[in-house]
Amino acid sequence: GAVVSQHPSWVICKSGTSVKIECRSLDFQATTMFWYRQFPKQSLMLMATSNEGSKATYEQGVEKDKFLINHASLTLSTLTVTSAHPEDSSFYICSVVRDSNNEQFFGPGTRLTVL
Amino acid sequence: GDSVTQMEGPVTLSEEAFLTINCTYTATGYPSLFWYVQYPGEGLQLLLKATKADDKGSNKGFEATYRKETTSFHLEKGSVQVSDSAVYFCALRGQGAQKLVFGQGTRLTINP
Numbered sequence: 001g002a003v004v005s006q007h008p009s010w011v012i013c014k015s016g017t018s019v020k021i022e023c024r025s026l027d028f029q030a031t032t033m034f035w036y037r038q039f040p041k042q043s044l045m046l047m048a049t050s051n052e053g054s055k056a057t058y059e060q061g062v063e064k065d066k067f068l069i070n071h072a073s074l075t076l077s078t079l080t081v082t083s084a085h086p087e088d089s090s091f092y093i094c095s096v097v098r099d100s101n102n103e104q105f106f107g108p109g110t111r112l113t114v115l
Numbered sequence: 116g117d118s119v120t121q122m123e124g125p126v127t128l129s130e131e132a133f134l135t136i137n138c139t140y141t142a143t144g145y146p147s148l149f150w151y152v153q154y155p156g157e158g159l160q161l162l163l164k165a166t167k168a169d170d171k172g173s174n175k176g177f178e179a180t181y182r183k184e185t186t187s188f189h190l191e192k193g194s195v196q197v198s199d200s201a202v203y204f205c206a207l208r209g210q211g212a213q214k215l216v217f218g219q220g221t222r223l224t225i226n227p
Contacts, residue, residue, distance in 0.1 A: 004158075032213055034214070034215075041220075041222070042220070104213075107158050
């Protein structure tokens with residue numbers, strides 16, 4: 001069965017609104033989760049590392065005020081795209097890390113379309 | 116820094132053909148190596164992995180051998196099926212690290 005869930009699986013929103021994407025670890029508690037962004041026909045770009053109980057660590061070039069990450073529990077991390085614009089349209093994928101062996105499990109992704 | 120280079124796609128083959136997707140890496144120490152597969156509209160699934168030199172990962176008829184002397188982890192399958200059509204990503208995880216470094220992905224299409 002699925003190890004990681006994401007919700008919603010797709011969302012369409014108007015420019016200027018904010019969108020929240022949830023990532024849940026279903027099988028184990030995860031201290032660390034990652035958020036990726038994937039453009040069509042391209043590889044995954046790591047956006048940030050989400051650490052339970054502390055601030056997220058953002059990759060260079062990713063706006064932390066634009067992409068708010070909250071890792072409030074060991075099974076849930078959220079990514080909020082604030083004041084979304086059409087250029088934020090993308091496929092967002094999260095992953096969870098199993099602490100015992102650092103293996104990563106990926107969510108099914110969320111497709112965001114900003115009109 | 117660490118990096119992964121995959122052969123450029125797209126790759127189109129006929130059913131039952133032999134498949135090779137090349138992957139080379141640059142990393143210090145002893146990274147772990149992975150192949151992930153992404154089916155249309157879905158997230159990534161781990162296909163196989165190898166954690167030390169000369170290890171062979173295998174799953175669903177796919178194989179890859181960790182070659183430290185050539186810094187390679189080429190993906191092979193003897194006889195592909197239409198259902199193997201997907202995007203394949205080679206990735207590494209540095210020694211002691213949690214982050215994955217991905218190659219650019221190779222789109223594979225298998226025609227009946």
